[in-house]
Amino acid sequence: MGDWVEKNTVLEGANAMPAPTWHYLKMNDVSIEVPASLRVEPAVATAVSEQAVAPAGTFEYSLAMLQSWWDARWPSRVPISGAGADDAEAAYGGTAQSAYQRNADALEASQSLEAAFATGVGADAAGLLAQAAGDPIVIASDEGQNVRATVTVLGVADAFSSAAIDVVAGMNSTVNLDIVVDSPEAPENAAGFTGTTVRVLAGFGAKVNIRRMQTLDAGFDDIDDLGILTTDGARITVSQTVLGGNRTFTGLAADLRGDKSRLDIDLHYLGHGEQAHDFNYVVRHHGRETECDIQANGVLAGKSRKTLRGTIDLIRGCKGAQGNERETVLLVDKGVQNRTVPVILCNEDDVAGNHGATIGHVNAEQLHYLRTRGLSEKQAEALFLESSFDFALGAAPTEQAAAGVDRLARAVLGRSVVLDESEPTEGSR
Secondary structure, rough: OOOOOOHHHHHHHOOOOOOOOOOOOOOOEEEEEEEEOOOOEEEEEEEEOOHHHHOOOOOHHHHHHHHHHHHHHHHOOOOOOOOOOOHHHHOOOOOOOOOHHHHHHHHHHHHHHHHHHOOOOOOOHHHHHHHOOOOOEEEOOOOOOEEEEEEEEEOOOOOOEEEEEEEEOOOOEEEEEEEEOOOOOOOOOOOOOEEEEEEEEOOOOOEEEEEEEEEEEOOEEEEEEEEEEEOOOEEEEEEEOOOOEEEEEEEEEEEEEEOOEEEEEEEEEOOOOOOEEEEEEEEEOOOOOOEEEEEEEEEEEEEEEEEEEEEEOOOOOOOEEEEEEEEEEEEOOOEEEEEEEEEEEOOOOOOOOEEEEEEOOOOOOHHHHHHHOOOOHHHHHHHHHHHHHHHHHHHHOOOOHHHHHHHHHHHHOOOOOOOOOOOOOOOHH
């Protein structure tokens, strides 16, 4: 298809925190560079039940239909004239004191669901991924329907391969979406770019379960971009497993608009070699008694680097809301770099926000114990890497994903993590 662009594309301000911290920390956002030499070649396979396939524009239409619901819920919030920061500051009694606060107040006063909807990596990244993907994959469930879909994105050498996915879950329906990102047929030392941009709209009482597993070879970069909006009683679960790739960018932005809606995020990642992982989670609580729970677990080895930004925003009106975020990181080697930025923003009383992190190296006692069992320090450290692959193998949503986990394990560990049933187990010898 030829080159995509004539010069490199750089996405500035990607994976940005909504409320920036000190600039010298260099953690507010990240730049993503997409080489000009890549051609567009989306290698995407889908398996969706026929009755769940919907036309393009379904997401936009459904979001517009929800605008009247939101306006009726907050009739006292009169839209300001325009979206200027000065108007917002006056409307809210002069409380805005920063660019972030002024813009946030203006957005709230406008009441626009369309303007408020966002994806985690950012609008530029979402647009880039959608442009490369072509026609979006649209999954829509009717009231009470149970739908399952699988989307597989394959890395192609010297190419940009991506998918754009819209999910519209009807009232009291269930949508299960599995996303597998892998590069099983890429030649040795191949390089490329993969990505997915996903928009989710969960109707009243709907359940949406998303699992994404990434097992790319070392030459590929990957973007995982996700945006979510919930209505009353909706339940969203997101499970993300990041094992491979060179540079990875994972961003999730969720707007818990509906009362008593809930979001659960479970992230597992492994850093090895010179990998660089960048994660950004932003959860905005609008609805009353909404809940979110962000759990991140990772292992960093070699000279890998990781940044995780987690922002819970408790917005005026979300009484009874609760947000939790917690990360556990095991630092296997001294050459790794770990950065974690948990943030809680609060503009409402009668709410709860909690965050915590457990970060540490393998301690001397653990290494000594393993050495007494005949393992060298290098072998002992490999055990922690192997445990990440073992977990991913058990969580693999498809056979192809499991094969990708094993292929990557053989590249990193030098051995398979799949038990050969032809060999006798220890108990049968």
